[in-house]
Amino acid sequence: MQTTLFVIISIAVLGLGWIRFAPTDIDAFHIDPAIANDPGPRGHKVIGLEAPRFDGDPDTVMEALMRVARAEPRVRRLDGSVDEGMLTFVARSKWLGFRDYVTFKAVAEGSQTKLAAISRSRYEIGSDWGTNRERLENWFTKIEQILIE
Secondary structure, eight states: OHHHHHHHHHHHHHHHHHHHHOOOOHHHHSSOTTTSOOOGGGEEEEOGGGSOEEESOHHHHHHHHHHHHHHSTTEEEEEEETTTTEEEEEEEOTTTOOEEEEEEEEEEETTEEEEEEEEEESSOSSOOTTHHHHHHHHHHHHHHHHHHO
């Protein structure tokens, strides 16, 4: 009985450790949202006509995005830069540290910038319960507020 309990607890601890410390393949997540695979129920993707447009050039919009990301808890930049016009962030859940990868690409469209985005779970299991959609909508609102200032 004690051995079985020990094995079960050990497996649970190892599983949580993998969730927390598994390596990230940057090339798998730092890709243009337009060509990224559809994340299905474990993420949200806005490209093309669905992608929001913001007044200003791509650098200005990406700087606003950086301000939003820096203000968010448990978010860090994974790759990309304002100059590149594409940024990827890692956002972690509060309790277990589940990872979501959030990539943005800014494209100039006249006097506006289209901001294509994809936010998806690291693990291809189940649903994200709308977390990634909510995150993108929240960040887009905050970017708009910064640009109005």
